[in-house]
Amino acid sequence: MSRILVVDDDRAVRVLLKSILVKDSHEVIESPDGSSALVATREERPDLILLDLMLPDYNGLEVLSALKEDRDLEAIPVIVLTGSSDRQSKLTALSSGAVDFISKPFMSEEVLLRVNTQLKLHNLIKSLRVAVDNLQSDVLAAGRIQAALVPQNALQGLKMEWIYSPSYRVGGDIFDVVKLGEEKFFVYLADMSGHGVNAAMLSVMVHRFIEDYRGGIGEGEFDLKDFMAELDGNFKFEKFNLFFTIISMIIDTSSKKLLLCNAGHPSPMLMENERLRVLENKEGLIGMNMIRGSIEEINLSEGDRLILYTDGFTESTNEDGEMFGEERLRNILLGCRDMSLSATIENLRDRFEKFKGSKKAEDDVSLLLIEF
Template sequence: MSRILVVDDDLSVRVLLKSILARDEHEVVESADGKSAFSSLSKGKPDMILLDLMLPDYNGLDILNELKQDRELESIPVIVLTGSADRESKLTALGSGAVDFISKPFLPEEVILRVNTQLKLHDLIKSLRIAVDNLESDVLAAGKIQNALVPQSNPQGLAVEWIYEPSYRVGGDIFDVFKLSDNRFFVYLADMSGHGVNAAMLSVMVHRFIEDFRIGMGDRDFDLGVFMKELDKSFVFERFNLFFTIVSAIVDVKKGFVLLSNAGHPTPLMQREGSVQFLEGKREALVGINMIHGDVSKIPFRNGDRLLLYTDGLIEVMNEKGEMYGEERLKNLMERSSDTDIRSASLNLKSSYESFKGSALAEDDITALLIEF
């Protein structure tokens, strides 16, 4: 049962409408003028208002405008009551926010049909708004969880700068850098397929798996190949309906090499002595389709060399013309930044893609890790 406010100065109209609506089990509240209508609204919010445009103390359109300017009352559906020939008033009322009109004299069947149709639409819109609010809350919560998992500062002994910019949709990039021993560090960067809460939650699960694996294996015995195979076994596509790419590395700063494993991820870049090259090396399939063999590349480095890991959101960011940022532009930028310190190089990268995309929204997360040895 819905509560309907009928505002009309004609008693016979109010009685007739009350009789029609009561037969359909609606509760009717009557008001003979604008003043009593506002008094009634202050005592309780109805589910609908049937509003006559010709009242002794108010123009019905003025009442309609006041309702639509009140945040508490603007959502109430209003059906205006007009004369059958008053076409201009009908159009003006609809343009001012009325949802429908009923022409006098009216048929009982028409009243019931129009009232119930608008009540159903109103309930549907309200349900959709609640669903959207809940979804937005879930997205915000997922984004906060993701942000809480990424590092807040560098581990002592390794120079790392990063860019982490989730897109306007919640995505699934996740990364971490932590110390295995005095001279060994573990770094990973993963990118979940798709967007939204599911991708964000999978990224949280991957992060938790890595923490548990590290504890179970022990920092000194952390084996990159075993890690990649166990990751693939634990996140099968059939279970999660999502897959992901990941590049992971163990950096040994004392012995001067990086152990690198790449599962479907964009090719890392190595910057040394002013030149930049892609580390093609061994590249495996995506995580989740049971095709990881645990292949690991060993890459030597010298003081001053830099390694760039990044997700495809960086090279695939689009500008307003529909052009992609691309690998070549990234490589050229890294070459130009070779003489700057690592912090400036990271800022140059951020400035470069932001300038490139302009006002276009990034469709994917943009994440990059720059490591200097």
């Protein structure tokens, strides 16, 4: 049973409409003027309102406007009652938020058809809103889980700062730092394809797989090539309908060596004194049977900085549709070469936010900065 408010100063019209609606199992509330209609709407919260445009105290359009300006009442559908020749009032009412109109004199069949159609639409919209609210709750929960998996602080023995900002749609960036020994660290940064809960949950599975892999081998036995092969073999595209890119590395601070393997990820950069070198060694995507496990060995010097990032950083656009881009990132990094690691990351974050403005990030934004 739906509750319908009938607003008309003509008692005969109210009686007739009530008779039609009650026979169709609707509950009817009556109001003879605009003031009582607004009070009844706030107190009774009807499912639909039949509103005459000619009222003794208010113009019906003023009542309609008051309803639509009230956030608690604006969703209630309003059907206006008008004279058959009052074309301008009908157009004005529809443009002001009314969902339909009924011309006087009216037939009972037309009243029921228009009322029941709008009630069905209103109920559908309410159901959709509930579904969207539930989905948003799921997305927020996925985002919280995802954010909880990334490190909260850098590990002792490794100078590292980062920017990590999940998109408003929830994406699939994930990174971690694992201590393999006193002076040896495993670092990875992965980016799941797509957005939403599926990508976020895949990132959780990848994180869990890596934790289990590390727990199943002895200390110091982490082989980067074997790890990438295992990762590729366990996350096949045909199983998850998703692929991901990942860059993984082992950093040995005692021997000053870096072992690096890149599966489809944006190429990292190494800042050596005044020079910014792009490390181009790259293979295919995880899950696409393209991984050979090619490992690049890099000798490090004191003061070298390594920059890892996901494409969500460089492909972010501002309100004008301009892309942040790799060249802009390189120029900012070169301009920060004499700054501390923390000052560099804060400068990067500030420049990125100013570039983006009020535009929401479509993708996760991740950037890791490691200094040796």
